[in-house]
Amino acid sequence: MVLAELVVVHSRAIAPTRRVALGEMHLPTEPEPGFGLLLLGCVAAAHVRSLDPDLRDDLVRLMHEVERGRRIVQPRLRHRFQNDRVGLLRSTHRLVGEGERIIPQIEDRDAPIPQVLGAVYAVGTLPLAVRPRAMEVVRRALRWPGEVDDRLIAHLSGRPAGPSLPVGADPRRWALGVFALDAAAAQDRRAVQQRFRELLRDAHPDHGAASEGAALRIAELAEARRILLT
Structure with missing residues:
Protein backbone atom coordinates (compact mmCIF):
# COMPACT_ATOMS: atom_id res chain seq x y z
CA MET A 1 0.00 0.00 0.00
CA VAL A 2 1.39 3.40 -0.98
CA LEU A 3 1.14 5.68 2.06
CA ALA A 4 2.80 8.75 0.53
CA GLU A 5 4.40 9.72 -2.77
CA LEU A 6 6.57 12.52 -4.10
CA VAL A 7 7.77 12.90 -7.67
CA VAL A 8 10.73 15.24 -8.16
CA VAL A 9 11.26 16.38 -11.76
CA HIS A 10 14.75 17.56 -12.63
CA SER A 11 17.34 18.05 -15.33
CA ARG A 12 20.05 15.49 -16.06
CA ALA A 13 23.30 15.78 -14.16
CA ILE A 14 25.16 16.68 -17.37
CA ALA A 15 22.63 19.27 -18.54
CA PRO A 16 24.02 22.81 -18.96
CA THR A 17 21.04 24.31 -17.13
CA ARG A 18 19.97 22.88 -13.80
CA ARG A 19 16.24 22.85 -13.16
CA VAL A 20 13.89 21.25 -10.66
CA ALA A 21 10.11 20.99 -10.43
CA LEU A 22 7.51 19.02 -8.53
CA GLY A 23 5.44 16.27 -10.07
CA GLU A 24 2.64 14.23 -8.54
CA MET A 25 2.38 14.39 -4.77
CA HIS A 26 0.42 12.56 -2.13
CA LEU A 27 1.59 13.90 1.22
CA PRO A 28 -0.81 13.15 4.08
CA THR A 29 -0.09 15.21 7.19
CA GLU A 30 -2.58 13.55 9.55
CA PRO A 31 -2.58 11.70 11.83
CA GLU A 32 0.69 12.98 13.23
CA PRO A 33 3.50 12.75 12.38
CA GLY A 34 1.96 12.30 8.91
CA PHE A 35 3.15 9.81 6.30
CA GLY A 36 3.78 12.63 3.84
CA LEU A 37 6.11 14.41 6.24
CA LEU A 38 7.97 11.19 6.98
CA LEU A 39 8.50 10.68 3.25
CA LEU A 40 9.92 14.20 2.83
CA GLY A 41 12.31 13.48 5.70
CA CYS A 42 13.42 10.21 4.10
CA VAL A 43 14.10 11.92 0.77
CA ALA A 44 16.18 14.59 2.49
CA ALA A 45 18.12 12.12 4.66
CA ALA A 46 18.90 9.88 1.68
CA HIS A 47 20.63 12.66 -0.26
CA VAL A 48 22.01 15.21 2.19
CA ARG A 49 25.40 13.53 2.57
CA SER A 50 26.06 14.08 -1.14
CA LEU A 51 25.34 17.79 -0.82
CA ASP A 52 28.26 20.19 -1.35
CA PRO A 53 29.04 21.75 2.07
CA ASP A 54 29.29 25.15 0.37
CA LEU A 55 25.56 24.94 -0.41
CA ARG A 56 24.35 24.21 3.10
CA ASP A 57 24.01 27.84 4.19
CA ASP A 58 21.78 28.57 1.20
CA LEU A 59 19.75 25.46 2.02
CA VAL A 60 19.17 26.70 5.57
CA ARG A 61 18.01 30.10 4.27
CA LEU A 62 15.76 28.49 1.69
CA MET A 63 14.09 26.29 4.30
CA HIS A 64 13.43 29.34 6.45
CA GLU A 65 11.86 31.21 3.51
CA VAL A 66 9.69 28.28 2.39
CA GLU A 67 8.46 27.64 5.91
CA ARG A 68 7.28 31.25 6.23
CA GLY A 69 5.78 31.47 2.76
CA ARG A 70 8.17 34.14 1.51
CA ARG A 71 9.01 34.87 -2.10
CA ILE A 72 11.84 32.59 -3.23
CA VAL A 73 14.52 34.23 -5.33
CA GLN A 74 15.93 31.88 -7.97
CA PRO A 75 18.18 30.02 -8.58
CA ARG A 76 18.86 28.25 -5.28
CA LEU A 77 21.56 25.66 -4.72
CA ARG A 78 22.50 26.22 -8.38
CA HIS A 79 19.07 25.01 -9.54
CA ARG A 80 16.09 26.97 -10.83
CA PHE A 81 12.71 25.94 -9.47
CA GLN A 82 10.01 26.02 -12.15
CA ASN A 83 6.59 24.68 -13.09
CA ASP A 84 7.50 23.42 -16.59
CA ARG A 85 8.35 19.70 -16.53
CA VAL A 86 8.87 19.06 -20.23
CA GLY A 87 12.07 17.20 -21.05
CA LEU A 88 13.04 16.58 -17.44
CA LEU A 89 13.72 13.33 -15.58
CA ARG A 90 11.38 12.00 -12.91
CA SER A 91 12.49 10.60 -9.56
CA THR A 92 9.67 8.86 -7.70
CA HIS A 93 9.83 8.44 -3.93
CA ARG A 94 7.28 6.47 -1.93
CA LEU A 95 6.49 5.38 1.58
CA VAL A 96 4.96 1.91 1.40
CA GLY A 97 3.14 -0.04 4.09
CA GLU A 98 3.78 -3.79 4.29
CA GLY A 99 1.95 -5.31 7.22
CA GLU A 100 3.03 -3.28 10.25
CA ARG A 101 6.22 -2.04 8.59
CA ILE A 102 6.67 1.26 6.80
CA ILE A 103 9.28 1.07 4.07
CA PRO A 104 10.87 4.05 2.26
CA GLN A 105 11.37 3.53 -1.47
CA ILE A 106 13.76 6.29 -2.52
CA GLU A 107 14.81 6.50 -6.16
CA ASP A 108 18.40 7.53 -6.74
CA ARG A 109 19.26 9.09 -10.10
CA ASP A 110 22.64 10.48 -9.05
CA ALA A 111 21.00 13.88 -8.57
CA PRO A 112 21.09 14.62 -4.82
CA ILE A 113 20.54 18.38 -4.94
CA PRO A 114 17.22 18.23 -6.85
CA GLN A 115 15.91 15.61 -4.43
CA VAL A 116 16.69 17.71 -1.35
CA LEU A 117 15.23 20.76 -3.08
CA GLY A 118 12.15 18.75 -4.01
CA ALA A 119 11.57 17.80 -0.37
CA VAL A 120 11.96 21.42 0.73
CA TYR A 121 9.77 22.90 -2.01
CA ALA A 122 7.13 20.24 -1.32
CA VAL A 123 6.82 21.65 2.20
CA GLY A 124 5.85 24.92 0.49
CA THR A 125 2.79 23.22 -1.04
CA LEU A 126 1.38 22.42 2.40
CA PRO A 127 -0.86 24.77 4.38
CA LEU A 128 1.08 27.44 6.28
CA ALA A 129 -0.08 26.04 9.60
CA VAL A 130 1.50 22.66 8.80
CA ARG A 131 4.80 23.94 7.41
CA PRO A 132 6.66 24.43 10.72
CA ARG A 133 5.98 20.82 11.71
CA ALA A 134 6.88 19.59 8.22
CA MET A 135 10.10 21.58 8.06
CA GLU A 136 11.12 20.35 11.51
CA VAL A 137 10.86 16.78 10.19
CA VAL A 138 13.10 17.73 7.24
CA ARG A 139 15.59 19.43 9.58
CA ARG A 140 15.67 16.33 11.77
CA ALA A 141 16.30 14.23 8.67
CA LEU A 142 19.20 16.42 7.55
CA ARG A 143 20.93 15.69 10.87
CA TRP A 144 20.43 11.92 10.60
CA PRO A 145 23.81 10.09 10.38
CA GLY A 146 22.55 6.63 9.48
CA GLU A 147 20.77 4.75 6.74
CA VAL A 148 17.24 5.25 5.42
CA ASP A 149 15.55 2.45 7.33
CA ASP A 150 13.19 1.71 10.22
CA ARG A 151 15.44 3.61 12.63
CA LEU A 152 15.13 6.77 10.56
CA ILE A 153 11.34 6.42 10.44
CA ALA A 154 11.29 6.09 14.23
CA HIS A 155 13.63 9.08 14.59
CA LEU A 156 11.51 11.29 12.33
CA SER A 157 8.29 10.30 14.07
CA GLY A 158 9.70 11.07 17.51
CA ARG A 159 9.38 7.49 18.70
CA PRO A 160 12.11 5.32 20.27
CA ALA A 161 14.68 4.69 17.56
CA GLY A 162 14.57 0.92 17.49
CA PRO A 163 14.50 -1.21 14.33
CA SER A 164 11.80 -3.43 15.85
CA LEU A 165 9.37 -0.59 16.55
CA PRO A 166 7.89 0.46 13.20
CA VAL A 167 5.53 3.38 13.01
CA GLY A 168 1.96 2.16 13.18
CA ALA A 169 2.79 -1.00 15.13
CA ASP A 170 0.73 -1.99 18.14
Whole structure:
Protein backbone atom coordinates (compact mmCIF):
# COMPACT_ATOMS: atom_id res chain seq x y z
CA MET A 1 0.00 0.00 0.00
CA VAL A 2 1.39 3.40 -0.98
CA LEU A 3 1.14 5.68 2.06
CA ALA A 4 2.80 8.75 0.53
CA GLU A 5 4.40 9.72 -2.77
CA LEU A 6 6.57 12.52 -4.10
CA VAL A 7 7.77 12.90 -7.67
CA VAL A 8 10.73 15.24 -8.16
CA VAL A 9 11.26 16.38 -11.76
CA HIS A 10 14.75 17.56 -12.63
CA SER A 11 17.34 18.05 -15.33
CA ARG A 12 20.05 15.49 -16.06
CA ALA A 13 23.30 15.78 -14.16
CA ILE A 14 25.16 16.68 -17.37
CA ALA A 15 22.63 19.27 -18.54
CA PRO A 16 24.02 22.81 -18.96
CA THR A 17 21.04 24.31 -17.13
CA ARG A 18 19.97 22.88 -13.80
CA ARG A 19 16.24 22.85 -13.16
CA VAL A 20 13.89 21.25 -10.66
CA ALA A 21 10.11 20.99 -10.43
CA LEU A 22 7.51 19.02 -8.53
CA GLY A 23 5.44 16.27 -10.07
CA GLU A 24 2.64 14.23 -8.54
CA MET A 25 2.38 14.39 -4.77
CA HIS A 26 0.42 12.56 -2.13
CA LEU A 27 1.59 13.90 1.22
CA PRO A 28 -0.81 13.15 4.08
CA THR A 29 -0.09 15.21 7.19
CA GLU A 30 -2.58 13.55 9.55
CA PRO A 31 -2.58 11.70 11.83
CA GLU A 32 0.69 12.98 13.23
CA PRO A 33 3.50 12.75 12.38
CA GLY A 34 1.96 12.30 8.91
CA PHE A 35 3.15 9.81 6.30
CA GLY A 36 3.78 12.63 3.84
CA LEU A 37 6.11 14.41 6.24
CA LEU A 38 7.97 11.19 6.98
CA LEU A 39 8.50 10.68 3.25
CA LEU A 40 9.92 14.20 2.83
CA GLY A 41 12.31 13.48 5.70
CA CYS A 42 13.42 10.21 4.10
CA VAL A 43 14.10 11.92 0.77
CA ALA A 44 16.18 14.59 2.49
CA ALA A 45 18.12 12.12 4.66
CA ALA A 46 18.90 9.88 1.68
CA HIS A 47 20.63 12.66 -0.26
CA VAL A 48 22.01 15.21 2.19
CA ARG A 49 25.40 13.53 2.57
CA SER A 50 26.06 14.08 -1.14
CA LEU A 51 25.34 17.79 -0.82
CA ASP A 52 28.26 20.19 -1.35
CA PRO A 53 29.04 21.75 2.07
CA ASP A 54 29.29 25.15 0.37
CA LEU A 55 25.56 24.94 -0.41
CA ARG A 56 24.35 24.21 3.10
CA ASP A 57 24.01 27.84 4.19
CA ASP A 58 21.78 28.57 1.20
CA LEU A 59 19.75 25.46 2.02
CA VAL A 60 19.17 26.70 5.57
CA ARG A 61 18.01 30.10 4.27
CA LEU A 62 15.76 28.49 1.69
CA MET A 63 14.09 26.29 4.30
CA HIS A 64 13.43 29.34 6.45
CA GLU A 65 11.86 31.21 3.51
CA VAL A 66 9.69 28.28 2.39
CA GLU A 67 8.46 27.64 5.91
CA ARG A 68 7.28 31.25 6.23
CA GLY A 69 5.78 31.47 2.76
CA ARG A 70 8.17 34.14 1.51
CA ARG A 71 9.01 34.87 -2.10
CA ILE A 72 11.84 32.59 -3.23
CA VAL A 73 14.52 34.23 -5.33
CA GLN A 74 15.93 31.88 -7.97
CA PRO A 75 18.18 30.02 -8.58
CA ARG A 76 18.86 28.25 -5.28
CA LEU A 77 21.56 25.66 -4.72
CA ARG A 78 22.50 26.22 -8.38
CA HIS A 79 19.07 25.01 -9.54
CA ARG A 80 16.09 26.97 -10.83
CA PHE A 81 12.71 25.94 -9.47
CA GLN A 82 10.01 26.02 -12.15
CA ASN A 83 6.59 24.68 -13.09
CA ASP A 84 7.50 23.42 -16.59
CA ARG A 85 8.35 19.70 -16.53
CA VAL A 86 8.87 19.06 -20.23
CA GLY A 87 12.07 17.20 -21.05
CA LEU A 88 13.04 16.58 -17.44
CA LEU A 89 13.72 13.33 -15.58
CA ARG A 90 11.38 12.00 -12.91
CA SER A 91 12.49 10.60 -9.56
CA THR A 92 9.67 8.86 -7.70
CA HIS A 93 9.83 8.44 -3.93
CA ARG A 94 7.28 6.47 -1.93
CA LEU A 95 6.49 5.38 1.58
CA VAL A 96 4.96 1.91 1.40
CA GLY A 97 3.14 -0.04 4.09
CA GLU A 98 3.78 -3.79 4.29
CA GLY A 99 1.95 -5.31 7.22
CA GLU A 100 3.03 -3.28 10.25
CA ARG A 101 6.22 -2.04 8.59
CA ILE A 102 6.67 1.26 6.80
CA ILE A 103 9.28 1.07 4.07
CA PRO A 104 10.87 4.05 2.26
CA GLN A 105 11.37 3.53 -1.47
CA ILE A 106 13.76 6.29 -2.52
CA GLU A 107 14.81 6.50 -6.16
CA ASP A 108 18.40 7.53 -6.74
CA ARG A 109 19.26 9.09 -10.10
CA ASP A 110 22.64 10.48 -9.05
CA ALA A 111 21.00 13.88 -8.57
CA PRO A 112 21.09 14.62 -4.82
CA ILE A 113 20.54 18.38 -4.94
CA PRO A 114 17.22 18.23 -6.85
CA GLN A 115 15.91 15.61 -4.43
CA VAL A 116 16.69 17.71 -1.35
CA LEU A 117 15.23 20.76 -3.08
CA GLY A 118 12.15 18.75 -4.01
CA ALA A 119 11.57 17.80 -0.37
CA VAL A 120 11.96 21.42 0.73
CA TYR A 121 9.77 22.90 -2.01
CA ALA A 122 7.13 20.24 -1.32
CA VAL A 123 6.82 21.65 2.20
CA GLY A 124 5.85 24.92 0.49
CA THR A 125 2.79 23.22 -1.04
CA LEU A 126 1.38 22.42 2.40
CA PRO A 127 -0.86 24.77 4.38
CA LEU A 128 1.08 27.44 6.28
CA ALA A 129 -0.08 26.04 9.60
CA VAL A 130 1.50 22.66 8.80
CA ARG A 131 4.80 23.94 7.41
CA PRO A 132 6.66 24.43 10.72
CA ARG A 133 5.98 20.82 11.71
CA ALA A 134 6.88 19.59 8.22
CA MET A 135 10.10 21.58 8.06
CA GLU A 136 11.12 20.35 11.51
CA VAL A 137 10.86 16.78 10.19
CA VAL A 138 13.10 17.73 7.24
CA ARG A 139 15.59 19.43 9.58
CA ARG A 140 15.67 16.33 11.77
CA ALA A 141 16.30 14.23 8.67
CA LEU A 142 19.20 16.42 7.55
CA ARG A 143 20.93 15.69 10.87
CA TRP A 144 20.43 11.92 10.60
CA PRO A 145 23.81 10.09 10.38
CA GLY A 146 22.55 6.63 9.48
CA GLU A 147 20.77 4.75 6.74
CA VAL A 148 17.24 5.25 5.42
CA ASP A 149 15.55 2.45 7.33
CA ASP A 150 13.19 1.71 10.22
CA ARG A 151 15.44 3.61 12.63
CA LEU A 152 15.13 6.77 10.56
CA ILE A 153 11.34 6.42 10.44
CA ALA A 154 11.29 6.09 14.23
CA HIS A 155 13.63 9.08 14.59
CA LEU A 156 11.51 11.29 12.33
CA SER A 157 8.29 10.30 14.07
CA GLY A 158 9.70 11.07 17.51
CA ARG A 159 9.38 7.49 18.70
CA PRO A 160 12.11 5.32 20.27
CA ALA A 161 14.68 4.69 17.56
CA GLY A 162 14.57 0.92 17.49
CA PRO A 163 14.50 -1.21 14.33
CA SER A 164 11.80 -3.43 15.85
CA LEU A 165 9.37 -0.59 16.55
CA PRO A 166 7.89 0.46 13.20
CA VAL A 167 5.53 3.38 13.01
CA GLY A 168 1.96 2.16 13.18
CA ALA A 169 2.79 -1.00 15.13
CA ASP A 170 0.73 -1.99 18.14
CA PRO A 171 3.01 -1.07 21.10
CA ARG A 172 1.99 -4.01 23.29
CA ARG A 173 2.44 -6.54 20.51
CA TRP A 174 5.84 -5.01 19.77
CA ALA A 175 6.83 -5.23 23.44
CA LEU A 176 5.75 -8.87 23.66
CA GLY A 177 7.94 -9.59 20.66
CA VAL A 178 10.94 -7.86 22.25
CA PHE A 179 10.55 -9.95 25.40
CA ALA A 180 9.53 -13.15 23.53
CA LEU A 181 6.54 -13.51 25.85
CA ASP A 182 2.96 -14.43 25.11
CA ALA A 183 0.08 -12.29 26.30
CA ALA A 184 -0.76 -14.65 29.19
CA ALA A 185 2.78 -14.63 30.58
CA ALA A 186 2.93 -10.85 30.35
CA GLN A 187 0.05 -10.59 32.80
CA ASP A 188 2.50 -11.56 35.56
CA ARG A 189 4.45 -8.43 36.49
CA ARG A 190 7.15 -10.48 38.20
CA ALA A 191 7.64 -12.54 35.04
CA VAL A 192 8.03 -9.34 33.02
CA GLN A 193 10.59 -7.96 35.49
CA GLN A 194 12.52 -11.23 35.52
CA ARG A 195 12.55 -11.41 31.73
CA PHE A 196 13.74 -7.79 31.57
CA ARG A 197 16.66 -8.53 33.91
CA GLU A 198 17.64 -11.60 31.88
CA LEU A 199 17.60 -9.75 28.58
CA LEU A 200 19.32 -6.71 30.06
CA ARG A 201 22.16 -8.91 31.30
CA ASP A 202 22.49 -10.52 27.88
CA ALA A 203 22.56 -7.10 26.17
CA HIS A 204 25.07 -5.43 28.48
CA PRO A 205 28.72 -5.20 27.35
CA ASP A 206 29.86 -5.98 30.91
CA HIS A 207 28.43 -9.46 30.41
CA GLY A 208 30.04 -10.08 27.05
CA ALA A 209 27.63 -8.40 24.64
CA ALA A 210 29.04 -6.30 21.81
CA SER A 211 29.36 -2.59 22.61
CA GLU A 212 28.04 -1.56 19.22
CA GLY A 213 24.28 -1.27 19.39
CA ALA A 214 24.14 -2.03 23.11
CA ALA A 215 22.68 1.35 24.09
CA LEU A 216 19.92 1.01 21.50
CA ARG A 217 19.10 -2.54 22.63
CA ILE A 218 18.98 -1.50 26.30
CA ALA A 219 16.72 1.45 25.49
CA GLU A 220 14.48 -0.90 23.51
CA LEU A 221 14.21 -3.28 26.48
CA ALA A 222 13.40 -0.43 28.83
CA GLU A 223 10.65 0.84 26.53
CA ALA A 224 9.20 -2.66 26.17
CA ARG A 225 9.13 -3.08 29.95
CA ARG A 226 7.41 0.28 30.39
CA ILE A 227 4.71 -0.70 27.90
CA LEU A 228 4.07 -4.09 29.49
CA LEU A 229 3.95 -2.75 33.04
CA THR A 230 1.75 0.24 32.29
